[in-house]
Amino acid sequence: MSALLQTHALCRHFGGLHAVRDVSLNVGQRTIHSILGPNGAGKTTLFNLITGAIPPASGTVLFDDSDVTGWTPERLARRGIVRTFQRTSVFLELSLCENVALAIRSHRGLNYSVRLSRATDAAVREEAHQCLRSVGLAEKAGLRAKALAHGSQRALDVAIGLALKPRLILMDEPLAGMSKGDRHGIGELIVKLRDELGLTVVLVEHDVGMVMSLSDVITVMQNGKVIAEGPPCVIRDSAAVKSAYLHGSFAS
Ligand SMILES: Nc1ncnc2c1ncn2[C@@H]1O[C@H](COP(=O)(O)OP(=O)(O)OP(=O)(O)O)[C@@H](O)[C@H]1O
Ligand SMILES: [Mg+2]
Known part of the structure; x- marks a missing residue:
């Protein structure tokens, strides 16, 4: 191997x-x-x-x-190489989707001061949904991170890690x-x-x-x-x- x-x-x-x-x-x-x-x-x-x-x-x-x-x-x-379970990477007031989208944007060097085209924004959101789907959180994409139980917060950490491919x-x-x-x-x-x-x-x-x-x-x-x-x-x-x-x- x-x-x-x-x-x-x-x-x-x-x-x-x-x-x-x-x-x-x-x-x-x-x-x-x-x-x-x-x-x-x-x-x-x-x-x-x-x-x-x-x-x-x-x-x-x-x-x-x-x-x-x-x-x-x-x-x-x-x-x-990504390390997960650094809880500081989760923004509790933001939705799950926004948390993952933020990681995708930062990975791609797109920051919030730059207005994204609608197409780019939609693509980022779709990718965020895919990451959430991989960890079983797709149905909770719109919830704020702070509403999640402990186990799901850990799963969200993984989704944020997956955003970095x-x-x-x-x-x-x-x-x-x-x-x-x-x-x-x-x-x-x-x-x-x-x-x-x-x-x-x-x-x-x-x-x-x-x-x-x-x-x-x-x-x-x-x-x-x-x-x-x-x-x-x-x-x-x-x-x-x-x-x-x-x-x-x-x-x-
Ligand atoms: N920044 C640091 N400064 C000084 N000593 C340190 C530092 N980081 C770790 N150590 C020491 O190095 C040793 C190994 O620590 P480490 O945290 O890697 O252990 P660990 O296997 O992760 O333990 P645990 O299961 O408790 O998490 C310990 O004696 C620890 O006190
Ligand atoms: Mg340790």
Whole structure:
């Protein structure tokens, strides 16, 4: 399987603390690749390095065989790497459609001070509807974002991410604080992103059961390092993972 995203020996430290050390990942096209690990393992820092929020001390990030190390988040987004669940990107007073349309306009470099032709405006709105349809929110397009329940707000985040036409979506704890029913809905959406839209998803999530059921590949980190990697069945049986991190919580 060809890799869409690769990291080679990625390192980042904060003072004397090695938050990410020598992390090499191979994320295949059209896969759900999860990063598991206890609090402080370095998962979010790894996301920050991949998405350009902070630069690595050393190591490289390759996307689609190009070296994108040190690129800004905006440039990476234009190239196809998007991070979701940054709730700040949702404008609560605007409708769902307007929220997504805003992301489409900014992606295309069209800003609000420029009056759009009717045809362009209609095309943007149609595209926004398509993004909302992909996440199951088309019927709520006219509602204000603040009227949405928690689970649907997360789905709206994904729709806003889709507006950027990504190939790779990184999600940091998308299920945090959600009810069981909402978790299931977001789980189905993640699978749909892979199977119907052909996207690659890199997921950080503490819900081990969901990670086991959704993922093609799991990388386990501890103290900034990769301690195990493989498909769920291998991770479930890994003695290193059990003793170092999960203490038997895969048993169920
Ligand atoms: N900006 C920063 N300055 C200093 N230390 C940091 C910074 N960001 C992260 N760290 C430290 O780096 C280590 C890894 O943190 P990180 O947030 O990547 O862990 P995580 O695996 O995402 O944990 P969690 O599961 O709790 O979200 C932690 O010890 C954390 O305190
Ligand atoms: Mg984190």
